[in-house]
Amino acid sequence: xxxxxxxxxxxxxxxxxxxxxxxxxxxxxxxxxxxxxxxxxxxxxxxxxxxxxxxxxxxxxxxxxxxxxxxxxxxxxxxxxxxxxxxxxxxxxxxxxxxxxxxxxxxxxxxxxxxxxxxxxxxxxxxxxxxxxxxxxxxxxxxxxxxxxxxxxxxxxxxxxxxxxxxxxxxxxxxxxxxxxxxxxxxxxxxxxxxxxxxxxxxxxxxxxxxxxxxxxxxxxxxxxxxxxxxxxxxxxxxxxxxxxxxxxxxxxxxxxxxxxxxxxxxxxxxxxxxxxxxxxxxxxxxxxxxxxxxxxxxxxxxxxxxxxxxxxxxxxxxxxxxxxxxxxxxxxxxxxxxxxxxxxxxxxxxxxxxxxxxxxxxxxx
Amino acid sequence: xxxxxxxxxxxxxxxxxxxxxxxxxxxxxxxxxxxxxxxxxxxxxxxxxxxxxxxxxxxxxxxxxxxxxxxxxxxxxxxxxxxxxxxxxxxxxxxxxxxxxxxxxxxxxxxxxxxxxxxxxxxxxxxxxxxxxxxxxxxxxxxxxxxxxxxxxxxxxxxxxxxxxxxxxxxxxxxxxxxxxxxxxxxxxxxxxxxxxxxxxxxxxxxxxxxxxxxxxxxxxxxxxxxxxxxxxxxxxxxxxxxxxxxxxxxxxxxxxxxxxxxxxxxxxxxxxxxxxxxxxxxxxxxxxxxxxxxxxxxxxxxxxxxxxxxxxxxxxxxxxxxxxxxxxxxxxxxxxxxxxxxxxxxxxxxxxxxxxxxxxxxx
Numbered sequence: 001x002x003x004x005x006x007x008x009x010x011x012x013x014x015x016x017x018x019x020x021x022x023x024x025x026x027x028x029x030x031x032x033x034x035x036x037x038x039x040x041x042x043x044x045x046x047x048x049x050x051x052x053x054x055x056x057x058x059x060x061x062x063x064x065x066x067x068x069x070x071x072x073x074x075x076x077x078x079x080x081x082x083x084x085x086x087x088x089x090x091x092x093x094x095x096x097x098x099x100x101x102x103x104x105x106x107x108x109x110x111x112x113x114x115x116x117x118x119x120x121x122x123x124x125x126x127x128x129x130x131x132x133x134x135x136x137x138x139x140x141x142x143x144x145x146x147x148x149x150x151x152x153x154x155x156x157x158x159x160x161x162x163x164x165x166x167x168x169x170x171x172x173x174x175x176x177x178x179x180x181x182x183x184x185x186x187x188x189x190x191x192x193x194x195x196x197x198x199x200x201x202x203x204x205x206x207x208x209x210x211x212x213x214x215x216x217x218x219x220x221x222x223x224x225x226x227x228x229x230x231x232x233x234x235x236x237x238x239x240x241x242x243x244x245x246x247x248x249x250x251x252x253x254x255x256x257x258x259x260x261x262x263x264x265x266x267x268x269x270x271x272x273x274x275x276x277x278x279x280x281x282x283x284x285x286x287x288x289x290x291x292x293x294x295x296x297x298x299x300x301x302x303x304x305x306x307x308x309x310x311x312x313x314x315x316x317x318x319x320x321x322x323x324x325x326x327x328x329x330x331x332x333x334x335x336x337x338x339x340x341x342x343x344x345x346x347x348x349x350x351x352x353x354x355x356x357x358x359x360x361x362x363x364x365x366x
Numbered sequence: 367x368x369x370x371x372x373x374x375x376x377x378x379x380x381x382x383x384x385x386x387x388x389x390x391x392x393x394x395x396x397x398x399x400x401x402x403x404x405x406x407x408x409x410x411x412x413x414x415x416x417x418x419x420x421x422x423x424x425x426x427x428x429x430x431x432x433x434x435x436x437x438x439x440x441x442x443x444x445x446x447x448x449x450x451x452x453x454x455x456x457x458x459x460x461x462x463x464x465x466x467x468x469x470x471x472x473x474x475x476x477x478x479x480x481x482x483x484x485x486x487x488x489x490x491x492x493x494x495x496x497x498x499x500x501x502x503x504x505x506x507x508x509x510x511x512x513x514x515x516x517x518x519x520x521x522x523x524x525x526x527x528x529x530x531x532x533x534x535x536x537x538x539x540x541x542x543x544x545x546x547x548x549x550x551x552x553x554x555x556x557x558x559x560x561x562x563x564x565x566x567x568x569x570x571x572x573x574x575x576x577x578x579x580x581x582x583x584x585x586x587x588x589x590x591x592x593x594x595x596x597x598x599x600x601x602x603x604x605x606x607x608x609x610x611x612x613x614x615x616x617x618x619x620x621x622x623x624x625x626x627x628x629x630x631x632x633x634x635x636x637x638x639x640x641x642x643x644x645x646x647x648x649x650x651x652x653x654x655x656x657x658x659x660x661x662x663x664x665x666x667x668x669x670x671x672x673x674x675x676x677x678x679x680x681x682x683x684x685x686x687x688x689x690x691x692x693x694x695x696x697x698x699x700x701x702x703x704x705x706x707x708x709x710x711x712x713x714x715x716x717x718x719x720x721x722x723x724x725x726x727x728x729x730x
Contacts, residue, residue, distance in 0.1 A: 043486060048474040066486060066578050073467035076460060081474025081643060090456075094442060101439040107414040108447025120409055120436055168565035169575065191557040199534040199567045200560070202577055209535070211569045212432055278447060 003348065004036040006051045008059035015254050018307040022060035025337040033345070042074055051078055056348050058087040060337075063097055063303050065142065065208040072096065085347050087340065088302060091280040096302040097142040099215060109278040112271065112296045114289070115218040122166040125214035129158040137217040137248070140173060140210045147172045151219065151248055162214060169211030171203035219248065223289045226250050226298070227264060229272035230309050232283040232339040235330070236272055236316040237309045238264045259312050266327070268295045273322035275300070282347075283340055309336040369717055370402040371710070372417045374425035382620060384672040388426035388702040395706045399714075408440060417444055422713060424453040426702075429463050429668045431508070431574040438462065453709050454667060458646040462667045465581060466507040475643045478661045480654070481584040488532040491580040495524040503583040503614075506539060506576050513538050517585065517614055528580060535577030537569055583663075585614070589654045592616040592663065593629055595637035596650040596674050598704040601695075602637055602681040603674045604629040617652070624677050631692055636660055638687035648705055674701040 009023045023039075030037045038054055040047055051057050057078050061071040075093060079086040088096075095101045106113040114137075119125040138161055140148040150173045152158050160177035164170050178186070190200040203209050225240040240258045241250040272286045275297055285304040288295050314331040373396075375389040389405075396403035406416040408425065417423050423444050427437035438459060445452045454462075461467045472479045480503075485491040504527055506514040516539050518524050526543035530536050541552070559566040569575040589609075596603040606623040607616040637651045640662060650666040675698055684691040 045483075048470065052474065052476070070466075070486060073464065074470050077467065077470035077474045080457070080645070081471045081476075090460075091446070094446075094456075098439070100436075101443060104414065104440050104443030105447045108418070108443045110447075117411065120432060124409075168568045187561055187563055191561040194557040194560050194566075195553055197533065197553060201565070201567065202533070202535045202575070205578060209569065209575045211575070212435075212571065280446070 002034065002036050003056070004038055004054045005030060005348075006038045006040045006054040006057045008040050008042050008057075008061070010060045010062070012062065014305055014307065016307075018305070020306045022306065022337045022340070023058070025335060026058060026341050029338065029341045035345075042071075047074075048078065048082070051084075052082045054084070056085045056087075056344070057082075058344065060087075060303065064206040065097075065203065066205045068097055068142075069208065085344065087282060087344050089282055092282045092284065093302055095279070095300050099139055099299060100141045100213065102300050103215070105279070106297060109275070111275050111278065112291075112294060114220055114291065114296050114298060117214075117216045119214040119216075120212065122162060125162045125166065126159070128214070128216065129155050129162060132158065132216065133218075134158075135219050137219050138173065139215045139217060140170070141213070141215065142208060142210070143172060147174055149173070149249060152216075165210060165214055166212060168201040169209040170201070171207040171209060220289050220291050220296070225258075227268055227288045227295075228285055228304070228308070229264075229269060229288060230283070230285040230304050230336065231272055231276040231281070232309075232336060233343040234273075234318045235334070235339055236269050236318065237312040237334075237336075238269065238272075238316075239308055239312065240264070257308070261313065261316075261329070265295070269316050269327065270322050271295050271297065273318050277322050282343060283336070304336070306336045310334070368402045369713065370404060370420040370422075371396060372406045372420035372423045373403050374408050374423075374427075375405055376426045376428065378428065380670055380672065382672070384670070386671045388671065388705070389424075391700065391702040392424060392706050395703065396710075399710065401710060401714075408436070413440070414444075417450070418448060420450070422451045422453075422709070424706075424709065427454075427462075427668065430572045431569065432571040434463055435574070451709070451713060453705060454647055457644060458648060459667060461644075461665055463508040465505055465664060466579065468665045469581075471644070472640070472662055475640070477640055477643070478656075478659060480586055480656060480661050480663060483580075483582045485580040485582075486578065488528065491528045491532070492525070494580070494582065495521045495528065498524065498582065499584070500524075501585045503585050504539070505581045505583060506536070507579070507581060508574060508576060509538065513540055515539070515615055515617070518582075531577055531580050534567055535575045537567075537573040537575055584656075586654050586656050586661070589614075591623070593633055593653040593660075594650055594669075594673070595629070595634060595653065596648070596669055596701065597637055597641040597646070598648040598701055599708040600638075600683045601699075601704055602634045602683065603677045603699075603701070604634060604681070605673060605677060622673055622676075626678065626694070633660055634681050634692060635683075635687050636662075638683050640665070642687055647708060648701070669701070671701050675699070 007023050007026055011021045013019050027037045040050055042059065059071065061067055072093060075086055075088065076090045079090055095105060100118060103116045103118060117128060119128055135151045135153045138150045138152045152161065157177045193200040223243060225242045228239050228241060230237040238261065240263055242256040243250055244255060268288055275286055276284050285301040287298040289298055310333050312333060314329055315334060316327050317330050319326050373389050373392055377387045379385050393403050404420055406413060425437060425441065427433050441452050441454065441459060442456045444450055445455055461471060466484055469479065469482050469484060483494060485494060501517045501519045504516045504518045518527065523543045556566040591606045591608045593606055604626055606628055608621040608623060609616045633653055640651055641649050650669040651662050652664045653660050654663050677698065679694055679696040680699060682693050682695055
């Protein structure tokens, strides 16, 4: 009996015009290997039943809030409830768009990171504002855009954000500290929206409400670029993203980038492998800055842009332990979707006896 | 080397006046067994360092929004990042106060539930209102109180809640459908509050803002009670919760019947099946009947200790949930004791095997 993989179709068009679809590539690869694939609509009524007739499930899910909040539950429900290999697995996705979880994980796993304070009460956050070193970086837990990161320069700015996060909650850090008349104007606008039957602070479908925490991170000056290392299994792909002039942030995958592997230190690659190993993730992308000469992990991402990986001239392959295992350089570009699929097939065939009973049930019904 | 457990203190006083603290009891049990227990403060800055000096971590966390949303992250960070045993572990807590996650899990596991619809788009929810069978039960995904559950009787009421869930978002289902003038009055009041710099729709420490989905569940008439089965390891504690007078909800009614004769063995095996699929350290399941068939309505992690303790005995399962031996054990048992025993026994055994000199006679 042949293997059957349920795949949720995905498609993204990046700002640079690159069209990306992991599912399409996975279906091609499966076909080439004689593996049956089964497109799924995860939002359909019978999605779980349909998936349970397959041997595995794959979904490269987008990061917008509503889909992500659905996907996190759905993926793990399949992994634990049906008991089949899932991409991304829980270990690869639990931290997805959740910098709070990542911060506790870094600290628990002893992974070098920027000093980060998280406060869960207004009082604690206010106290911090009194004694903090300025500037510091304020972040929201989720949000892949730079609108969710701010450099806070002084105490009054900090207090404005404390009010935002413990008062009404925010979907992004779009509003800036403002003068008293402007604050009053904002209030009146909120009142008018309320009269019209809206909640001025309810987030849209692409965002979620951030409320009741304050995430403050040490500002690391002197970094001209950030290194993104994308780990897929025992492979590491790396790229440098340059910080925008006059800003402290990069422009994600829209700004200036450089794929020269000579510019990436081995210590950075090993740190990325160590982190991925600790997570037990199938794949993860890490943003790394330097504090003086030491590389520190800033953030983890599950859904990196595929073209950034494909433009790498080659990748590192780790054998053995991240701290001391030999690393070799594999020349030539590779699709992230291909690497993920290759590893996932291994996982499917090595994860003990393949479950056939659901498939049998289906063929009996059919 | 002394075995050391980090414990976060917890305390709840229930509506009936029962004071509950799992941590107090765990400290006491640890002392009796010669285990070093250390109180940690999860909200302190160096919490990770506090836990890192221990061999395990326990936190009976409250279902309120703030501690829960934090606990889910901290517990798994410790479990995955440090590799320490934690209570509750991820398999026991990922569905905590998340009825949507529970529904997908039960459905994926092939466990019978009331027919449930989760809509993520307003248009779909509105279409459903046109064709739905009334009454149906509307639930919020998070929320442990009966105020987060409503019986929706007609399309007008359903549209009111859709408006709430997809426009304002809610922290509870407290507001009822009402006349147009009253709705306008509510808006006016909210607008006045905004103008004064208050946030009438804001979440609180207890409740998060819920919006952008509609969770609708089939109403099952003829159920005057639900059966609550609390599984801890291979033990099952059973009781029935009678509905509140003139209400369809049993949750929180406080009217409990502990007579084990009233709960069939089939239900006990059913509950073990769900706990087994989850692979949870502990879980309470609420069971109703659809005609003759038992269905799981909800999973609860933070159940009240006293109702379990007052069971006259419990079942133990030896082997598989379908065929294993079910044995009745007479006598009351506190759930916190059962949890603690299950948690420390394998740790102590491992330590004994490794030949730590100070721990040769602790496990009794």
